[in-house]
Amino acid sequence: MIAIDAMGGDFAPQAVVEGVLSCMKNNIQSGIKVCMFGPEKIVSDLLSKLDPDWQKYNIVIQDTSELIGMNDEPVQAFKVKKNSSLVRAVKAVAVGDCKAVVSAGNSGAMAVASLFLIGRNKGVDRPALVGLFPVEKGYVVCLDLGANADCKANNLYQFAQLGSKYARDMLKIDNPIVGLLSNGHEVSKGSALTKEAFEVLNDAKINFFGNVEPHHVFSGKVDVAISDGFVGNIFLKTFEATAGACYSILQGRDDIKKELKKRLSLSKQGGALLIGVKKPVLIVHGNASAKIIENSILFVTKIISEVDVENYKVVPC
C-alpha cells in the first residue's frame, strides 16, 4: 500500500486524484494499492466524477480535516496540523500501514514530518533529495537536490555513502564511482566546503573519483555526483531550464522536441527520493500534473521492490 497526499501540490486534489486513477487503470495487473489521505467527501466525489466505478480499483481513502499550504512554515505546520493529509500520509508509513509515501505538497513539511515520524537511518545527520539524471549511457545518481541548503563536509560524506548504496540498488552498479560536483575538475578547485569534503572523501572507503564538473556528470564519468542542496538544486533547475529553452527553440518541430524530451526528461521518476530516512518518501514538485503523480507512484513502487532504504546506515568520518 502506498500513501498518497491527495491535497499536496498546486493542482491538488484534481491532479492527484486523476493521477492515482490513471495509474490504477493502466496497471491493473501490478497489484499496486494506494491509500489517499484527504477530506473523504472531496476525494471520493472527485473519484466518482472521474470514474463512477472507481471502487473496483485498489484505492482506499483516509479522511483528514486539515491542510498544509505550500507557504506554511514546515516545523510549525508539522507540529500544529497533525490531522493534515500530509502528516497523516507520512504517519501511515511510520506506523507500517503503508510502505511508502508520495506527496507534491510542501516539501519542507514533508522532510520535517519524515524526519520526526519515520526517522533517519543510523549515522545520517541530514537526509538528502536524490534523483537519477539521464546521461549518455544510463543514469547518474545526484544528491542533494535541495533538502539542505547549507551543509558541512561530513554531510557530503554521508551523501556519498547514501548515493553509493542507491546506485548499487537502483542502477545495479558494483562499487559506484563518486564525484564531487565542483567549479573545476582540478584538485585545487572548489569552495571552502568542497575542499574540506574532498579531503574527507579522499581518505574514506569511498570509490572517490575527485572533483567533477557538470559535463563530467552528463558524460557518465561518475555513477554518483554529490553536492550541498543549494548547489544541487541549481544544478537540477539549470538542467531543466536549459532543456526547456531547447524545447522552446524547437517549437513547431514536435518530433525532435519529443525525442529530446524523452531523452532528457526526469519526469519518469515523478519526484526525488528523500534518502537517509528509513522508509521510501517521494517528494514531488509542487506543480505536478496527473501524469507526474502517476509516474511517481510507479517509481516509488520500483523503489519499494529494489531499494532497502531501511538498512541504509552510514559511518561517520
Add this chain to the structure above:
Amino acid sequence: MIAIDAMGGDFAPQAVVEGVLSCMKNNIQSGIKVCMFGPEKIVSDLLSKLDPDWQKYNIVIQDTSELIGMNDEPVQAFKVKKNSSLVRAVKAVAVGDCKAVVSAGNSGAMAVASLFLIGRNKGVDRPALVGLFPVEKGYVVCLDLGANADCKANNLYQFAQLGSKYARDMLKIDNPIVGLLSNGHEVSKGSALTKEAFEVLNDAKINFFGNVEPHHVFSGKVDVAISDGFVGNIFLKTFEATAGACYSILQGRDDIKKELKKRLSLSKQGGALLIGVKKPVLIVHGNASAKIIENSILFVTKIISEVDVENYKVVPC
C-alpha cells in the same frame, strides 16, 4: 591596441596566433590593433607560416621569456614570472600601452595579475567574472561565473551594483532588474549566504526583484542574476553541458543542431569579463579554439567602446 597573451590556453600558441590573424583579416576596416605577448621567434614564425604577409596587419609582438602553466599556483606564478606572456600582457594594460587584455591562460593568475597591476574599482573588494546569457529576448547579465568560490553577502551586493552598470552599458537597460540566484523564488528560500544577501539587497538602492530560479533567468524575468562564484560556475557549466547533451542527441540533424547552437552559444563573447578591475580584462576558457580567440578580440573591442569600466565604483552596504 589590445594585449593578447599568445601563450595562454591549452592550444596556445597555435590557436591564439590563428585566431588573431583571422580576426585581423576579417576585420580589416575596423582599426583593431593587437599586441601579442610571447617568445618573439615562436610567435613570428607561426604568423609567417600562416601568412607570409602578416606584417601588413596591425599586429606587433612583444618578446617574453617565461610561461605560466595552467596548473601553476596563481599568486606564486604572478610573483615569480614577471616576464611571462600573461603578466606582461596585463602590465601593458596597467601602464596604458594597451586598452584591454585577452588571455586563455591560467585564469587564477590572470585575476591575480589584474588585481595587483591594474587594480580594483573604488569600493570593490572582489572582482567577478561576468557573462551575457542568451534568453528568450536578448541577454541576461550573470555574475560571478567563477572568480570567487567563497563569498560574503557584501560581495554579492557589490556584484549587483557592478552587474547593473554592465547591463546599463552593454544592454542599454535603464535601471536593470537584479535577481538573486536561489534554490526557490520564495523569500524564505536560500542558503545562509543568500538569505543575508537578500536582506542587504532589499534595503539597498538596487532595483531588486528577489530570489530567482534558473528558469526565471532564461525567461528574462531579470536583467542581472547574481550568485557567488561557485554557484555561478555550476550554473554556467550546467547550462553548457545540458546544451551539449542536446547537441549530441541531435547528431546527424545538423541544421537543427546549428540553430540551437546559434541561439544558445556563449562563444560570441569569447570569454568572461573580469568586472571590478579598472580596465577590460577578458578571461577566456583554457580550451579556446582560434575562433573563440577571434570572437574574444571582437568582444573586448565592443567593451572598450561601450563600457567605461574605469568608472565602475560601488558603494558599501
